[in-house]
Amino acid sequence: MSENRMAGRRMAVPEKSKRGLLGVLKELLEYSKNLKVPTIIALSLAVAGAVLTIIGPSQLSRIADLITEGLAAGIDLKAIAGVGALLLCMYLASALFTYVEHFIMATITLSLSKKMRDDLSRKINNVPMECFGRTSHGDILSRVTNDVSTLQQALSNSLPSIISSAAQFVGCLVMMFVTEWRMALAAVLVTLLGFAAMALIMSKSQRYFVARQRNLGSLNGYVEEMYSGHDGVRISCANDQIKKVFAGLNKEVYEAERKSQFLSGIMQPLMNVVGNLGYVVVCVLGAVLAINGQISFGVITAFIMYVRLFTSPLSTIAQGMTQMQTAAAAGDRVFDFLQEKELSDESHKTERLETVRGEVEFDHVRFSYPSNPDKIIIKDFSAHVLPGQKVAIVGPTGAGKTTMVNLLMRFFEINSGDIRIDGVSASRIL
Amino acid sequence: MIRLLKRMRKREWTMAGLCVLLVLGQIYFDLRLPDYMSDLTVLIETPGSTVAQIINTGFQMLGCTLASAVFSIACGYLASQVAAGLSYCLREDVFNKVADFGQEEMQRFSVPSLITRNTNDITQIQMLVAMGLQIIVRSPIMAVWAIVKIIGKSWTLSAITAGFVAALLAVMAFIIIIVLPRVRRVQRLTDNINRISRENLTGINVVHAYNAEDYQQKKFEKASGILMRTQLFNQRSFALLLPSVTLSMNALALLIYWVGAYIVEQVPAADMASRITSFSNIVVFGTYATYVIMSIMFMVMVVMFLPAAQVSAGRIREVLEAKVRMKEGARTDAEEKGTVEFKDVSFSYPSSGKEVLEHISFKVNRGETIAFIGATGSGKTTLVSLAARFYDATSGQVLIDGHDIRDYTYEALYDRIGYVTQKAVLFAGNIRDNVLFGESLAPRTDEDVKDAVRLAQASEFVNKLPQGIDAPITQGGTNVSGGQKQRLSIARALARKPEILIFDDSFSALDYKTDATLRKGLSEELGDTTRMIVAQRIGTIRHADKIVVLDEGKAVGVGTHEELLKNCPVYREIAMSQLSEEELNA
Ligand SMILES: Nc1ncnc2c1ncn2[C@@H]1O[C@H](COP(=O)(O)OP(=O)(O)OP(=O)(O)O)[C@@H](O)[C@H]1O
Ligand SMILES: Nc1ncnc2c1ncn2[C@@H]1O[C@H](COP(=O)(O)OP(=O)(O)OP(=O)(O)O)[C@@H](O)[C@H]1O
Ligand SMILES: [Mg+2]
Ligand SMILES: [Mg+2]
Secondary structure (H helix, E strand, C coil): CHHHHHHCCCCCCCCCCCCCCHHHHHHHHHHCCCHHHHHHHHHHHHHHHHHHHHHHHHHHHHHHHHHHHHCCCCCCCCHHHHHHHHHHHHHHHHHHHHHHHHHHHHHHHHHHHHHHHHHHHHHCCCCCCCCHHCCHHHHHHHHHHHHHHHHHHHHHHHHHHHHHHHHHHHHHHHHHHHHHHHHHHHHHHHHHHHHHHHHHHHHHHHHHHHHHEEEEEEEHHHHHHHCHHHHHHCCCCCHHHHHHHHHHHHHHHHHHHHHHHHHHHHHHHHHHHHHHHHHHHHHHHHHHHHHHHCCHHHHHHHHHHHHHHHHHHHHHHHHHHHHHHHHHHHHHHHHHHHCCCCCCCCCCCCCCCCCCCCCCEEEEEECCCCCCCCCEEEEEEEEEEEECCCCCCCCCCCCCCHHHHHCCCCCCCCCCCEECCCEEEEEEEE | CHHCCCCCCCHHHHHHHHHHHHHHHHHHHHHHHHHHHHHHHHHHHHCCHHHHHHHHHHHHHHHHHHHHHHHHHHHHHHHHHHHHHHHHHHHCCCCCCCHHHHHHHHHHHCHHHHHHHHHHHHHHHHHHHHHHHHHHHHHHHHHHHHHHCCCCCCCCHHHHHHHHHHHHHHHHHHHHHHHHHHHHHHHHHHHHHHHHHHHHHCHHHHHHHHHHHHHHHHHHHHHHHHHHHHHCCCHHCCHHHHHHHHHHHHHHHHHHHHHHHHHHHHHCCCCCCCHHHHHHHHHHHHHHHHHHHHHHHHHHHHHHHHHHHHHHHHHHHHHHHHHCCCCCCCCCCCCCCCCEEEEEEEECCCCCCCEEEEEEEEEECCCCCEEECCCCCCCCCHHHHHHHCCCCHHHHHHHEEEEEHHHHHHHHHHHHEEECCCCCCCCCHHHHHHHCCCCCCCCCCHHHHHHHHHHCHHHHHHCCCCCCCCECCCCCCCCCHHHHHHHHHHHHHHCCCCCCCEECCCCCCCCCHHHHHHHHHHHHHCCCEEEECCCHHHHHCCCCCCCEEEEEEEEECCCCHHHHHHHHHHHHHHHHHHHHHHHCCC
């Protein structure tokens, strides 16, 4: 039983996020037209803020040099004060930019997520009933709340931090090579190692993230169903049985989770290691070069900071990317539902019945449920009901009475024939 | 939060403990690095140092780095396993707890809220633990350890660092005091949204039929808007955190060098060695101070997650610590068979307190049929649900097979009773799964399924399905007709082969002919089985051995059809509205 049940709940979700990250982002831009400009402004601010911080170490290195030069003779305190004041201003500006960027992103992504939620909710009322056969209520609810919120958080936090980290990364790279090429090379080589490790982990983990999201979806669906049918569970003494099924689903989630979380769990430490390694390399190489008089001490100070500024974006990008991965999976699910075929496109339906007379005509209607197309429920049915007439639909159970009403309400589309209300085809009525 | 952690398995605890030890090791090695840097500074500034000396120090640094690497990766691995394990345990505990809830608890918490608790809330906790084990443990230790290392080096610089730390803590305090309560609200508002869309989903047919889409949508958008505004405030406040931390970190490094210059300058120029030591101290101080601020930054990150996780933890705990009011008995056997007796039973729902049933008494014996009839809201469902112990009577006693219903184990009780609820419930799966749902003493072969399906008059339509009893059923049974759904849920009750069958308005969606054949089949094949039938149609119940007429929770008449026609005005009124003159007199 449990096997069967779980198999029945499997939805046709591909292993990877099917639109991919970029696909989801593209779709987002199409989805919300007024997203583009503020996002660009915010992202530019994020970049500006990052660039300003990068200039810091080179100025700090000047201060360190001023001190080391003055170790023997006497330190030029005035010059230090000048550099310090300038640097402080830059830091303040950078902080301001970052704040404004966060502010903008929070604002636009939250209104985006509201729009999404509202559209999802509207969609619920517009999709054909068969859709609910394929997707459990819990699963749909999880899209309205969880998935939208995952997407929002990724967009407002991860996206800008990826961009600003990238800017910081590139900026650092340039500044390092400008300052001292040998040390820059060493630092970059060490960090490249980190890159490689990260890329490997990323490519391995995506599958597990999708699997986790999917397993979680079917688990949530099961929880929803059993909680709603609690009476039935109780009178059937099914407590132990559903616990067992749940335990199976839970185990699957656990396995997927262990794998996906492990990979994201060691990401941070791995980056930390790379940072430390860079620190050591810079210190030692710098010391050797300094002793030979090839560089000043300030360069080491600068590089100690550069290495940190250079590796920390990598871990930020790595974290951001894992979050964007989850977001892409979430985005997939949201857009899948938003793009679910509607009962039929209502936009070109122009006919609106202002005053309904109440004339109903079934004209050679033929219908079968989409899930079971071979079994024709209504076969070539015709009837004409005049306004004010009272007509009863009678028949044994399962004869198709509810189906008939469903068709009149246009919950399903008919295979052939036509249903007319006041002479207007129902499929054209708004 | 802490109390939830107690639910972890031994395995997780061991891993968590190990993780803390590893963190300590990692911090130790991380903090050794600046010390070596200080050595290097001295070497650089002291004329006559050799490259060999530097390389030597370099190897020691490398050793520290590798040691720290091993510790931190092992810790990251363990933390993720602990988090996954914890959420696994919590999900299991919550689900198992709720599965054993009574109707009362289900209503108190409400289904949508329970669903969120079992899903989202647990994910929140998991995220916090995954990060927390690495950060909550590491950051404070790191900060304190780093402070201890630098505090003696320079009082001026220590004071400056303290100033920054205090400022950062103030920002954090603002977030915790002002924003946290609002984050709590976000959870409530999300629940609300969940509830509204769920209502919409479950009542989708009604929504369509009444063209209530716009009404539903407005309701949803209102809730959605409130959620957005609350989140807007929260996220804008949180936006303060990161820039202020970065600013502190940068400004502090700058100030340390800036002020450091003055400190070095104060050492007399003649004492070159002291000037060098003083300078190397400042370089090291800078690094440690950065560690302190960085630790605080990580703590800030956790703080951002903390409120949501705390709310979730509270909500999960509420479920786990909820007391199930109904207590299971121990009795499994009884001398009598198939008897049900109500002794002066009164009942009011825990949520409303209004008496729904008043002083109900009757008794049915094995093989008899008792019927209940009355206007809607008169208490019929409530009455039969007491016989299935959905609730316990507020006063009086319900006896099954001669013993108080509260004495039985649930298994013993539900093996005796087959209950078809008023609203037929089917689960996703196939027909066989649905008929054999749950456990019972009755045999459970395909033959038994087919037998139950046949008795429930469902075989005619099941046989027409290409897959027969393996035909799929969607959630809520939306792919079968109303009558078919009802018959499948009847088949489920029959498959349990109980002594007592309870039908709560279970023939309402059947046509008269199917209704009649079904009842005929039941009395022919299950003559020994006691039947309790709630019905609206006189035709369905007129041949019952005993009929109880309910009116606003009171039994206003008990007897056979003929007796009641004579002396129960309420019954006569119902009968007159449904039967023709000759049927009445027949
Ligand atoms: N969503 C669906 N997918 C596939 N088949 C369906 C679906 N809904 C109903 N059917 C099938 O269509 C047939 C007609 O169903 P319908 O609900 O119209 O019957 P009905 O006349 O209303 O019966 P009742 O009196 O029992 O309510 C039944 O055999 C049923 O199994
Ligand atoms: N869970 C509940 N909590 C509080 N009050 C309830 C609950 N369920 C039912 N009631 C109330 O108890 C009274 C009796 O309800 P009950 O469902 O027993 O009526 P019924 O006779 O079965 O009606 P119907 O013929 O419509 O099924 C009603 O006033 C109803 O509002
Ligand atoms: Mg029907
Ligand atoms: Mg009822």
